[in-house]
Amino acid sequence: MDEQHGITPIDAAIDSLAAAQNGTAPPAPEPPPEPERSAAIQAAEKILEPPKILSVEDILSAPDLEEMIVAVPEWGGSVKIRSFSKQRQLQMRKDSMNGNEVDSERMELLMFIEGVVEPKFTTAHIDALRQKSAVAMDRVLQAILKLGGLTPDEQGEIEKSFRDGPGAEV
Numbered sequence: 001m002d003e004q005h006g007i008t009p010i011d012a013a014i015d016s017l018a019a020a021q022n023g024t025a026p027p028a029p030e031p032p033p034e035p036e037r038s039a040a041i042q043a044a045e046k047i048l049e050p051p052k053i054l055s056v057e058d059i060l061s062a063p064d065l066e067e068m069i070v071a072v073p074e075w076g077g078s079v080k081i082r083s084f085s086k087q088r089q090l091q092m093r094k095d096s097m098n099g100n101e102v103d104s105e106r107m108e109l110l111m112f113i114e115g116v117v118e119p120k121f122t123t124a125h126i127d128a129l130r131q132k133s134a135v136a137m138d139r140v141l142q143a144i145l146k147l148g149g150l151t152p153d154e155q156g157e158i159e160k161s162f163r164d165g166p167g168a169e170v
Helices: 009-022 039-048 056-061 086-095 104-115 123-129 134-147 152-164
Strands: 067-072 077-082 116-118
Touching: 067 134, 077 134, 086 104, 104 116, 104 123, 104 134
Parallel strands: none
Antiparallel strands: 067 077, 077 116
16 A cells, blocks of 8 residues: 555546546557577578468469570580470470371471570481480580489489378378
């Protein structure tokens, strides 16, 4: 009890509640600022956040065709390659069909022509490309396949992430 003023703690609480109901209560004190979170905590929070569900516009506007420079020492320089769009991949498969089977030689040459963006080759170069170093051609083709996720190792990783990904327990 506050002997000077004759107010007990209970009286003070009752007075405070009455003031709050009448709208005459003093403003509540500001809460203390939150401490800064460390980079590790922020990174952990991002991992725990559910992934963003993309909109159609997000997907269609995403720059998802990758490019890279491939050194070709047999030719004394480098070439620039690009991954394939799904439309281009399907068209190459269609263009390389021989009856009901894929002509693997033609498919390789089409992948080379379409995958190398600098310098730009055309189907008119197919016969000349057949005369070039198999080592150099295969070096570029392997890079194109890897960039596009088309090597057996890349396909295995894609299958594994598909199996282990969301909904894998279904």
